[in-house]
Amino acid sequence: MSDIVIRAVTSASPVIKATVSASPVIKPSNAVGPQGIPGPIGENGDVVGPETSVGDNFASWDGTGGNTLKDSGSKASDFATASHNHSGTYLESVVEDTTPQAGGRFDFQAHEAYFTLYNNTTGTAIDWTRGNKQTVAPTTDPTYTFTAPGGACSLQLKITQHSSAVTITWPATVKWCGSTPDFATSSAVYIVSMFYDGTNYWATSVEEV
Numbered sequence: 661m662s663d664i665v666i667r668a669v670t671s672a673s674p675v676i677k678a679t680v681s682a683s684p685v686i687k688p689s690n691a692v693g694p695q696g697i698p699g700p701i702g703e704n705g706d707v708v709g710p711e712t713s714v715g716d717n718f719a720s721w722d723g724t725g726g727n728t729l730k731d732s733g734s735k736a737s738d739f740a741t742a743s744h745n746h747s748g749t750y751l752e753s754v755v756e757d758t759t760p761q762a763g764g765r766f767d768f769q770a771h772e773a774y775f776t777l778y779n780n781t782t783g784t785a786i787d788w789t790r791g792n793k794q795t796v797a798p799t800t801d802p803t804y805t806f807t808a809p810g811g812a813c814s815l816q817l818k819i820t821q822h823s824s825a826v827t828i829t830w831p832a833t834v835k836w837c838g839s840t841p842d843f844a845t846s847s848a849v850y851i852v853s854m855f856y857d858g859t860n861y862w863a864t865s866v867e868e869v
Contacts, residue, residue: 788815788856798822803829812858819843819850834861841865 720732778791782799787807796802797820809815819828825846834854843850849868854861 786817792816794818795820798826798828801827801829804831806831806833806861808858809856813856815854815856815861817852817854819852821846821848821850823847831861833859834863837862837864841867 716735718732718734718736719729721729778794780786780794780796782797782802784798784802785805785807786794786796788794788809789807792809792813793816795818796804799822821843823846825844825848828843841850843865845867850865852863852865854863856862
């Protein structure tokens with residue numbers, strides 16, 4: 661295929677002559693064609709995906725291979741079914757958080773002390789963090805010990821005396837308002853009401869009639 665050549669002949673009457681080949685092509689000399697659009701270049705190099713991946717596994721960054729991704733070996737279902745081990749102290753349920761900021765109720769250990777009566781039966785160790793209303797039914801002479809609640813509050817203890825009345829010994833921090841009751845009536849029920857001020861238990865008692 662030949663080019664078309666346009667040449668000017670200088671004369672008194674200029675004539676432009678063209679030689680036409682069988683397949684003419686017009687090709688300007690020294691022309692530059694349009695350039696392709698270059699692809700984006702990352703700040704620190706290209707980002708490429710993993711060469712292989714299993715199922716629906718997540719991709720993760722390859723910290724040793726530059727800006728590349730690799731198969732993490734884990735998928736969403738792995739996290740949903742995996743077992744977890746914990747060390748240290750943590751809450752398994754929000755009701756275990758007894759702080760006032762979270763709306764907690766002193767330190768009643770999720771026993772819902774405002775609504776649940778804690779039954780000590782024949783126990784002598786009375787833990788007031790378990791509830792502010794408790795019951796005891798001693799069968800032998802008890803010497804009671806108290807575990808204090810988290811702060812000042814009102815407490816009540818229901819005592820059901822044995823069929824042969826037993827002798828009760830109280831902690832030194834129990835301060836009776838008025839005379840000290842003897843709790844001497846066999847099979848009687850007593851309600852001991854106490855105001856705990858952070859140190860002492862200021863108590864009164866009534867017996868069923």
